[in-house]
Amino acid sequence: MFQGNAGLKPKEGEITSRPWQWPINYRGQFFSGSQYRIYLLGNPVIWWANLVFILTFLVCFITNCIKIQRGHAESFSDGLKRKLVAGGWLFFGWVLHYVPFWAMGRVLYFHHYFPALLFSSMITGIIIDYLLEELPKFFGEQNAKVVYHTALGLILSATVYSFYLFAPLTYGMTGPSSHEANSTLYGLKWMDSWEF
Template identity: 25%
Template sequence: MDEWVLEVVGEDARLPQDGVLRSLTTKFVLRHRVFGCLLTAGKTPLPEWGFKQGEVFCDQSGKSSNKDAVWNIEQHLNERLPEPEPRQYKSNFWQDFIHINMAMLDFNNGLVQDPDKYDHLASQPSQWPFLAVGIRLNKWWDSTLKIYLIGNPAVWWSGSLSLGVFIFTLAYYSVARGRLQQEREQEQQWEQEQDGDQQEHQHISTPANNTNTANDMILMTPQEWDHFTFAGKVTLGGWFLHYLPSLVMGRVMYLHHYFPPLYFTILLCAYLIDHFLTRSQARLLAKTLVWGFAYTVVTMTFVWFWPASYGFHGPSDSMKNRQWRAAWDIANPYKPRTFM
């Protein structure tokens, strides 16, 4: 009853398609001789009674196209077999790239929350941008060292707000540049119609100079515009590409999964401060005061939350003054689900 038939379903294109079983390169299925089903690996782990192990079953559909029923041999040791050529195991880069990313996607989607128990550490991606949650990293007993995973609120919130500020600024610049271009086209058309009248030509020249002055103060040169849009592509685009997978994955999520997108919001916030100071033509003293204020706020907030981040002893009530949000459970043992 435990007899299985090995069927080769794939082989590296650079090797002979002769049905010979090779380690790593040969893909095969195991079909039950009596029932005709295929040995298949399940994606959902077993409950507690199965020790969270992966389930292996016999798929009655018998379809070899099911990728969960395809196996290969990672290593085979036999002194009587000749050593294969090293180039035999050199795989195609793009095939490996696609395979590894698909494997990671399947693996992450398989890390689902246990329905038999409540995971108080888990959170939703919508709670991350405004730091609506934190994580208790160990037991919250009065006699133990307690560490609370939480970011610097000043950095976290300013970075998230910079996303909206950049989008608004980009929209404002785009509309202003479009209106300026339209005004210049109308002026050129009017000048062409009135090119014989010197008095009217002088009358048109004065508003054009005022418009150029406004352009210098509000809008940007083509080089500045290219730099502004490039910074947005890198920071805003980087944030979106790192945050988007969290919204579509089915696995259980935690606060630390937002760290990669967070880095891009920090870069964007710093860039916007520098951009506005440069565009306003602020003096060196004003720039020093603005940057000094930003550094002071970030440093003081870091020092204030130092005990929570690096561990504290004693009752958790001593950290009430650091629980700025009701959803944080530094002192409060209950963590309500909230978006903001």
């Protein structure tokens, strides 16, 4: 079974991808080319935010590990400790579901990243929760709830709006391609490597 899996080759004209392309949403994958064109592409706002928050988690985790080594562990709240431990396990899961693809010689596709994406999205949730709890502390007790709810509203609004913008890719595009000015997707081709 291992040899059969390792020997998989792409079909002629089929678009494949490499692991470095997946987290940055470098290229999607067409699923149809008829009247309704369906293009598998991750929501760029979500995917790029996940990358930023994975890096943010690593900085927080390493910083707090250094603090523990230097004996400053008493300054941690139980909530922060739980978030760091949960984030550590999720990061471990992300690594386990992403890194092995770098060693594979077989044909790889964009959808191979999806299990790792779930872990990176959960890390994003933990870091956003941590930041939303910490952010209001800088604005005083009176403004804490307003700042918390405003920040949460902005995050949710950006997520919903980005879904609205890119939904036609998933549910089927009709009409002209994105490079034509009268296309509903005109201006959404944020990377030259996207082929819709």
